[in-house]
Amino acid sequence: MMQLFMPVSQHILLARDARVMWDNKTGRSRGYGFVSFRNQQEAETAITEMTGKWLGSRQIRCNWATKTNAEEKQETDNHNAVVLTNGGSSNAAMEANQDTGSKENPENNPDFTTVYVGNLGHEVNRDELHRHFYNLGVGAIEEVRVQQEKGFGFIRYSTHGEAALAIQMANGLVVRGKPIKCSWGNKPTPPGTSSKPLPPPIASYQP
Known part of the structure; x- marks a missing residue:
């Protein structure tokens, strides 16, 4: 082997x-x-x-x-x-x-609307990741998932184009001192998935 x-x-x-x-x-x-x-x-x-x-x-x-x-x-x-x-x-x-x-490269497949976000600090939670991507202003975010103990998460957008722009803009963005790494999620968004934008994230409190 x-x-x-x-x-x-x-x-x-x-x-x-x-x-x-x-x-x-x-x-x-x-x-x-x-x-x-x-x-x-x-x-x-x-x-x-x-x-x-x-x-x-x-x-x-x-x-x-x-x-x-x-x-x-x-x-x-x-x-x-x-x-x-x-x-x-x-x-x-x-x-x-x-x-x-x-079936197709995610970059050319409109069914791919999810962004994989890696190199996250373990202290970064769902709300914080949502705020960072919401502030990019690239489109409607429909789902945010974070595996804090594993240091990665996923952001699902309404459209393929919005997700592509988010990957381009967020790749290398420094979050809690670490540059995040963005790429396409490994699976397309299943047909019939509920399409409803999340409400704006709650602003973080900074004394």
Whole structure:
């Protein structure tokens, strides 16, 4: 089994398995690969810390990998797998999503309206995250979820365009001394999801 050591902040995570996807015709890398971790927490940390980092001359993007049914039968812990795509190649990103079971690249799929927010401090709660994204003024926020103990959250917008603008504007925004990292949520918004903007967040009190 192939092992890959990935530098993450001040510590090192031991990946359980790593695979680079190759083009059989050209013998060259297709611009993306998969890294499996021993548990979900390590995978989440890798996504948070490695998204936006430079690998050689290219910036990488990380997100959850979703395998096909056939692959799921062979490997039941697929929820701990992360797909790393070459941020400079839209074709590679599209191929990665096709190979992992997604119908379309989130950037081009209007059904994706959720923003993944990583690198959050554990003290950042739902209300505080809501305030930061509400203050961007990019559109109607319909849902805010935060996993405080894991340091990430999700913001769902009314439209794909609003979510895309939020990712662009909020990526790198400093919250409690830490730059947050934004990308697309790993799943499209299900059809029939209730569409109702949340009320404005309560302003924080500062003495």
